[in-house]
Amino acid sequence: MGKSKEFNTKLKKVLFGLNFVDGLLYKLVIYTLLISFSYIYLYPLLYMITNSFMGSSDLINDGVKWIPTHIELTNYKQAWVVLDIKKSFISTFWYVLKVSVLSTASTALIGYGFAKFEFPLKKLLFVLMLITFILPTQVTMSSNILIIRKLGLVSTQGAMIYPALLGQGLNAAIFILIFYQFFKTLPTVLSESAEIDGANEMKIFTKIALPLAIPSIVIVFLFSFVWYWNETYITGLFTGDATTLPLKLLSFKASYAELFPPGSSGAALNEGVVLAGNMLVILPLLIIYFIGQKNFTESIDRTGITGE
Amino acid sequence: MKKIKEVFRNILSKIAIFYQGKISPILNKIGYKLTHNIIIHVSHSEVVFFSKFKMKMTRKRRSAFYGFLFISLWLIGYLIFSLYPVIHSLFLSLTRAFYNIQTGIQTEYIGFVNYLNIFRSQTLLPLYINYFVKMLISVPILIVFSMIIAMLINQPIKGKGIWRTIFFLPVVISSGPIISELMAQGATSLPSFTDNQILDYLSNNVGSWLANPIESLLNSLLFVLWYAGVPILVFLASLQKIDKSVYEASSIDGASPWDNFWKITLPSIKPFIIVNIIYIVVSMSLFAETGGILDLAKVHMISGTQDSKMWFGYGYSAAMTWIYFFLMVIVIGIFAGLLSIKKKER
Numbered sequence: 001m002g003k004s005k006e007f008n009t010k011l012k013k014v015l016f017g018l019n020f021v022d023g024l025l026y027k028l029v030i031y032t033l034l035i036s037f038s039y040i041y042l043y044p045l046l047y048m049i050t051n052s053f054m055g056s057s058d059l060i061n062d063g064v065k066w067i068p069t070h071i072e073l074t075n076y077k078q079a080w081v082v083l084d085i086k087k088s089f090i091s092t093f094w095y096v097l098k099v100s101v102l103s104t105a106s107t108a109l110i111g112y113g114f115a116k117f118e119f120p121l122k123k124l125l126f127v128l129m130l131i132t133f134i135l136p137t138q139v140t141m142s143s144n145i146l147i148i149r150k151l152g153l154v155s156t157q158g159a160m161i162y163p164a165l166l167g168q169g170l171n172a173a174i175f176i177l178i179f180y181q182f183f184k185t186l187p188t189v190l191s192e193s194a195e196i197d198g199a200n201e202m203k204i205f206t207k208i209a210l211p212l213a214i215p216s217i218v219i220v221f222l223f224s225f226v227w228y229w230n231e232t233y234i235t236g237l238f239t240g241d242a243t244t245l246p247l248k249l250l251s252f253k254a255s256y257a258e259l260f261p262p263g264s265s266g267a268a269l270n271e272g273v274v275l276a277g278n279m280l281v282i283l284p285l286l287i288i289y290f291i292g293q294k295n296f297t298e299s300i301d302r303t304g305i306t307g308e
Numbered sequence: 309m310k311k312i313k314e315v316f317r318n319i320l321s322k323i324a325i326f327y328q329g330k331i332s333p334i335l336n337k338i339g340y341k342l343t344h345n346i347i348i349h350v351s352h353s354e355v356v357f358f359s360k361f362k363m364k365m366t367r368k369r370r371s372a373f374y375g376f377l378f379i380s381l382w383l384i385g386y387l388i389f390s391l392y393p394v395i396h397s398l399f400l401s402l403t404r405a406f407y408n409i410q411t412g413i414q415t416e417y418i419g420f421v422n423y424l425n426i427f428r429s430q431t432l433l434p435l436y437i438n439y440f441v442k443m444l445i446s447v448p449i450l451i452v453f454s455m456i457i458a459m460l461i462n463q464p465i466k467g468k469g470i471w472r473t474i475f476f477l478p479v480v481i482s483s484g485p486i487i488s489e490l491m492a493q494g495a496t497s498l499p500s501f502t503d504n505q506i507l508d509y510l511s512n513n514v515g516s517w518l519a520n521p522i523e524s525l526l527n528s529l530l531f532v533l534w535y536a537g538v539p540i541l542v543f544l545a546s547l548q549k550i551d552k553s554v555y556e557a558s559s560i561d562g563a564s565p566w567d568n569f570w571k572i573t574l575p576s577i578k579p580f581i582i583v584n585i586i587y588i589v590v591s592m593s594l595f596a597e598t599g600g601i602l603d604l605a606k607v608h609m610i611s612g613t614q615d616s617k618m619w620f621g622y623g624y625s626a627a628m629t630w631i632y633f634f635l636m637v638i639v640i641g642i643f644a645g646l647l648s649i650k651k652k653e654r
Contacts, residue, residue: 113377
């Protein structure tokens with residue numbers, strides 16, 4: 001009788017732990033939840049990876065679903081040539097880096113202005129900012145193009161760079177909102193004590209607010225990098241020439257037919273090649289995030305300690 | 309792997325040093341020049357315009373001055389790039405407007421006829437109602453889902469980096485041209501969800517009236533979850549800001565994890581719930597699915613001509629998107645209102 005009771009308490013300790021959070025049951029629930037949720041997002045990626053390594057015979061074969069019979073590297077070679085990775089990767093990377101850095105910097109300034117200062121018409125301006133975000137771009141597109149043309153920015157990168165610099169870039173309003181909420185949570189005591197020590201507002205912003213807001217800066221930079229990288233509609237309209245990698249991906253079939261005319265070897269374009277091209281386009285983003293996220297979380301931890 | 313990390317850290321620290329040494333002084337100088345020049349000279353107690361006119365500097369005026377200084381970039385950009393398109397589209401929605409190659413857009417003022425026509429339309433009104441119901445259902449699901457995921461990957465689990473990268477995937481994939489490619493090949497819906505034996509069983513035994521809604525719910529649920537990437541990351545960042553010692557203190561006082569969630573976690577991530585609601589509503593609404601409202605608006609805009617009986621041109625499509633816009637504002641307003649009610653109860 002006593003033994004079974006002891007066993008019961010031990011079992012309880014292993015299953016539920018001392019504080020429930022460190023028990024086996026809790027861990028089991030967490031990992032099952034994570035694995036099942038991540039399957040939703042991993043499925044397309046796995047599909048892309050496996051299919052991009054398949055030859056055309058494997059793609060047609062119904063029996064081959066996940067593991068290709070032999071690994072076909074020509075898919076990647078062809079996609080590499082069609083997308084002209086060497087040249088277009090560097091140009092795309094520089095363009096996206098420029099625009100996203102500018103967008104991050106300007107939205108940080110604006111978000112700080114909205115969060116820390118009281119001025120007349122503030123609420124109205126804030127609402128106007130949100131309206132520009134909520135209003136579908138399709139309806140403002142025609143007059144937007146007119147403005148860009150009048151400024152003489154059509155078919156140059158300036159059409160994307162100047163709006164980004166002036167806080168009107170892609171999804172800039174959501175960045176301003178993120179910065180706004182982050183700066184709002186900063187204690188006012190910090191800026192007040194700096195003010196007493198004789199720092200002007202600009203100094204307070206660069207020396208105190210910005211270093212504390214590193215997590216939000218990283219998050220906004222990552223988002224704007226990914227969004228500018230992936231944006232094809234506006235980039236295609238404004239900058240005109242197919243310079244960025246995702247734009248090239250859109251015209252993949254046409255440029256493939258140009259490089260491998262019908263009748264030549266490897267002329268048949270299959271899904272494998274297209275998916276290999278897709279993989280090559282999103283791979284840089286995943287690598288950047290995987291390296292960046294470690295730093296991103298660490299800086300947040302540090303902020304948590306120094307923030308209060 | 310460790311070497312890569314080290315290299316990356318080195319680069320970052322170099323950037324930080326460069327920022328502290330080079331960029332930060334330049335920014336300070338620019339800020340100083342903005343407040344100390346010929347036109348305007350700001351000292352702590354007074355402002356001097358053109359070194360002649362003096363004005364007392366109160367705390368209120370100071371704050372207003374610096375506030376406008378900080379958002380001046382946005383103000384200029386707004387006046388140049390965003391104000392005219394908004395007003396122009398609002399004006400277009402009150403007119404009969406068609407595109408003409410010679411003269412550009414031809415307009416003829418007709419008042420609110422476009423809006424009335426939309427309310428009379430048999431095809432459009434159900435679309436708006438569908439959209440509204442879909443938003444009301446899916447926004448809470450998404451918020452709760454992304455909050456759960458963010459809290460899960462904030463736990464001390466093994467392989468944090470890998471998990472976080474996995475939940476970053478939807479941001480990368482769903483914003484690019486890749487999503488359409490994957491959708492065309494049917495990779496975004498799970499086969500185990502669509503060919504489900506239970507659904508067959510249900511429709512055979514209970515009837516399709518129950519099975520069809522469940523099936524459509526499951527299908528759209530999966531699609532909806534693709535929007536969760538950004539909210540997860542925003543929640544994660546806000547969760548990381550909470551000081552760990554607060555949890556320790558509360559658990560010493562005998563609070564359960566359940567109490568911790570309601571009393572500590574939720575209040576501190578509340579400001580970001582509204583950010584996420586706005587993001588989700590806008591991004592879900594702006595995805596132009598075929599046969600949706602935005603798609604129809606585009607067709608009206610492009611194929612509308614003077615004598616067309618099917619497509620009514622720029623003005624009609626502008627009115628359509630403005631109604632769409634007001635619906636979005638209402639949806640956001642409903643959820644923002646719900647959040648603020650909860651706050652008052654406490």
